[in-house]
Amino acid sequence: MNFLDRNEFNFEPSQKVVEAIKNFDPKDLCFYTRIYDQGKKSVISVRVGEIYGVPEEQVLLTYGGEDMLKNAIHYFLSINSQEVNGTPNTKILIPEFSWWYYNKVAQECGGTFEMYPLHEKEDTFAYDIDEVIEYTNRVHPRMLLLASPNNPTGNGLTPEETARILENIPSDTIVLIDEAYASFISKDTAYIAPLVNKYSNLIISRTLSKFYGLPGLRCGFGFIGKGHDQFLSYVNKYLGYNRFSEAVALAALDSDDHYRHVADDMEWGRQLYKKELGDLPGFKVYKSVANFILIKYPVEIKDKLMEELKAQDYKIKFMTDKGLESCLRITLGRKEQTQVVCDTIKRVYNNK
Numbered sequence: 001m002n003f004l005d006r007n008e009f010n011f012e013p014s015q016k017v018v019e020a021i022k023n024f025d026p027k028d029l030c031f032y033t034r035i036y037d038q039g040k041k042s043v044i045s046v047r048v049g050e051i052y053g054v055p056e057e058q059v060l061l062t063y064g065g066e067d068m069l070k071n072a073i074h075y076f077l078s079i080n081s082q083e084v085n086g087t088p089n090t091k092i093l094i095p096e097f098s099w100w101y102y103n104k105v106a107q108e109c110g111g112t113f114e115m116y117p118l119h120e121k122e123d124t125f126a127y128d129i130d131e132v133i134e135y136t137n138r139v140h141p142r143m144l145l146l147a148s149p150n151n152p153t154g155n156g157l158t159p160e161e162t163a164r165i166l167e168n169i170p171s172d173t174i175v176l177i178d179e180a181y182a183s184f185i186s187k188d189t190a191y192i193a194p195l196v197n198k199y200s201n202l203i204i205s206r207t208l209s210k211f212y213g214l215p216g217l218r219c220g221f222g223f224i225g226k227g228h229d230q231f232l233s234y235v236n237k238y239l240g241y242n243r244f245s246e247a248v249a250l251a252a253l254d255s256d257d258h259y260r261h262v263a264d265d266m267e268w269g270r271q272l273y274k275k276e277l278g279d280l281p282g283f284k285v286y287k288s289v290a291n292f293i294l295i296k297y298p299v300e301i302k303d304k305l306m307e308e309l310k311a312q313d314y315k316i317k318f319m320t321d322k323g324l325e326s327c328l329r330i331t332l333g334r335k336e337q338t339q340v341v342c343d344t345i346k347r348v349y350n351n352k
């Protein structure tokens with residue numbers, strides 16, 4: 001099966017990752033790591049701290065980005081929801097058209113969510129920064145969720161926009177920025193340390209699942225502003241992390257050249273979709289900056305398209321979110337996979 005529906009990695013892992021797996025000593029699994037005797041979480045948090053220039057104490061490690069969201073949302077909306085006018089503040093603001101999982105996690109811990117709008121522009125969607133600030137001050141949520149780039153719309157925030165939001169909202173609103181796809185847009189990570197240094201209410205979440213192509217490893221990492229000892233102790237694992245994952249994660253973090261090369265190759269796919277489908281009536285190919293692309297299509301071809309893709313063992317995401325029902329989200333895979341999907345969409349459209 002060709003899975004182009006969940007923004008996974010249809011390419012080869014780096015040679016360093018392959019070697020780390022081959023050379024892993026199974027006996028390492030017979031013992032817990034001893035790094036916590038030095039007051040550190042893991043060799044991964046140490047390495048991530050070095051790469052991003054953030055003190056290890058402020059690095060978070062989780063079971064994928066998913067688990068970062070779960071930990072943060074459960075903690076701040078339930079365990080440590082602060083009172084406003086005598087009642088616990090369980091509100092979270094989430095972008096419209098975003099990953100469905102945000103709502104699910106908020107609901108499972110009794111949180112109440114509200115959506116702030118994203119605005120469709122020419123070939124993209126956008127945050128209206130003033131509107132996000134205004135909304136946050138009006139609703140005064142315990143958490144504000146921002147995603148950059150956002151899934152499925154692909155739009156993001158600049159560091160300046162993030163700072164402007166943080167500067168102008170209540171300081172007891174925890175801002176969680178989901179940057180699961182951020183490495184695709186830029187290798188610049190220098191903005192992270194100053195932001196988490198300055199804003200104690202900021203959490204930035206990243207993952208090895210997307211750019212580093214290891215969704216099966218379940219390794220997420222992130223950064224939090226200062227002064228959150230209780231939350232850190234809630235998230236941290238007393239007996240350390242999975243030592244096999246640690247070895248693989250270190251190798252992946254040391255393989256940027258390989259993964260950057262793969263990410264650059266995805267441009268071919270973006271261009272193909274744009275060229276082949278962009279001008280067809282009923283289609284709109286949105287700007288993509290991550291490992292997926294959002295395409296509006298004539299929804300009357302949905303059943304036939306599903307059938308034809310299935311017959312060739314392909315899966316793409318037919319969006320069902322309100323307002324995006326006539327969109328497809330397609331993971332950018334290998335060239336031959338992109339060609340099959342693009343040809344199939346065109347064929348089904350031409351024979352409708």
Ligand SMILES: Cc1ncc(COP(=O)(O)O)c(C=O)c1O
Pocket residue numbers: 006007063064065066067099147150151178180206207208209215218219220
């Ligand atoms: C926007 C977004 N954030 C986070 C994740 C979490 O990925 P993982 O838990 O594999 O790190 C995903 C996965 O698809 C995602 O789309």
